[in-house]
Amino acid sequence: MKKLLSMFIFVIAFTVLVAGCSRAGSNESASNESDSNEASENGQVTLSFFSSMSNEGEKKAMESVVAKFEEENPNIKIDLNLPGGGYEDMLRVKMAANDMPDLFDTHGWSQLRYGEYVADQKDMDWVKNLDPALDQILKDETGKVYAFPINQAKDGISYNVNVLEEYGIKPPTTLDEFVAALETVKEKSNGEVTPLWIPGGDNWTIAQIFDELATPLVITDAENSHGDQLVDGSFDWTLYTPLAEKMKEIQDKGLINEDVLTAKLQQATELIAQDKIAFTFVAGSLGPDATELNPDAKIGTMPVPAIHEGDKQSWIGGERHTIALWKDTKHPEEAKRFIDFMAQPENIKIMAEGTSAPDALTNVEAENYFSEYYKEYEDIKVQPYFDRVYLPSGMWDVMATTGQELLAGSLTPEQLSKKMEEEYNRLRSQ
Structure with missing residues (x-):
């Protein structure tokens, strides 16, 4: 009888202990989620950004503009990935998993390859300054704008x-x-x-x-x-x-x-x-x-x-290098803030000089290394x-x-x- 009573007390104690641990874990999880939500609400986010830029000058230009953005927006970090020749293979894997970067380069395939993954940017301020030569490439018949062009090819x-x-x-x-x-x-x-x-x-x-x-x-x-x-x-x-x-x-x-x-x-x-x-x-x-x-x-x-x-x-x-916005990103406002920043004339000029490619916006007169030949x-x-x-x-x-x-x-x-x-x-x- 005493043995049975002891076992009964042990079971009750163990159940209470497990329940307590479970509640503690639940509270900890809720606390972490709350912290995460609070961080997100305060703009403490990291945006993944993949680009196909491969030359050293291109990389340096992009890295400098990203650093400038992070300095002016300390609550947003850009996780910049520049995989060079491995870019397409990496993006194919991400498309298959429907787990795209928050921001990514469509490198000439804004509609045909990446169209179903991108959010529409037609309401963004930069669109009114898009070079008309890129209309048929970056827009469709419905007016959807698939990507922001850093430059054109x-x-x-x-x-x-x-x-x-x-x-x-x-x-x-x-x-x-x-x-x-x-x-x-x-x-x-x-x-x-x-x-x-x-x-x-x-x-x-x-x-x-x-x-x-x-x-x-x-x-x-x-x-x-x-x-x-x-x-x-x-x-x-x-x-x-x-x-x-x-x-x-x-x-x-x-x-x-x-x-x-x-x-x-x-x-x-x-x-x-x-x-x-x-x-x-x-x-x-x-x-x-x-x-x-x-x-x-x-x-x-x-x-x-x-x-x-x-x-x-x-x-x-x-289109040469672009920035598309993943339609399922958890941080669309922060991502748009980065695109708006990239569209500022002084940053477009940095990228035009760094990539030696013509700019893609009509409100910018950017000179680059090859400008004399483009004019010729x-x-x-x-x-x-x-x-x-x-x-x-x-x-x-x-x-x-x-x-x-x-x-x-x-x-x-x-x-x-x-x-x-x-x-x-x-x-x-x-």
Whole structure:
């Protein structure tokens, strides 16, 4: 009997103890939640921000503006992530998990890839100053505004002004002139200067070349324009083969760097500052970064050369770096405050100078390293990125890998086009 009574008392005591601990844990949890809510209400928040900026000058510019914002807004911290070439893979994982950063860069895919994840910014003050050239890229037919543009893209070919002047070369306007210029550099430099330098160790840079040159090959020339066929799926992919043939010809003539498959993007600045590169498709802050290393260096930029006789050159572009607002962010007001801060003219100027790209707002007159060249070619039309208009999502990676395999000798130009066709049809069907 005593044993039974002792056990009964023990059970009651244990139950009270557990209940007490449970209530204590519940109170602690409630207390933490209260503290968190209070912190949020007081603006003590951290915003995650992912950007695709990869060049050192771009990174420094963004980091400086973020630091400036945090100084003026001490209750908001920006967790800035700049993963470089790994950006797209990281964002794909986050999209699949529906766990996006509070703020992120749509890098040319504001509607087609990221549209369902972004909040509408049409009611924000900066929208009234958006460059009309970006309307069709950043707005849809309902008026939704998908992202704030930090700058806009005018991609072409970067070139070493000193090298071209030394060898009497004028910036080429056609692809044939471009190849002739590469041959002149090889001959007159006795192989000391790489005519066309490609950092193929980062294979997306190979895709960049194919993407830019595809536009004059099959879009801009009236007699060789196949945009409708690319959109409806009836495109004849043998028409793409001449581009692969030209790239292979350039390689076979020894006009590109021998380490094309291993060279890395970060090498570009030092090499061009030392006058070891004549032409490259690397853009961004290449110019100011090189001049910082060597004050005598001068880097120019030019539109993509025409391919067909009678056609004109083209800039390739649209949105460059942007800030989209995740529709499910827990801190929309703080995120909008950061975007408003980025849209201030003095900060737009910092980013234009740091990225060497034109600003995207009409209330800003921002000069950057390449401004004189943008003015020189101001009559050249800007064409949208080829893959973003004419190819299904996922083809950028295909362009990168097939181009890499072509330069490695494991694909012929004809096989490259066939593989592009197969992947194009597969991705269209998904």
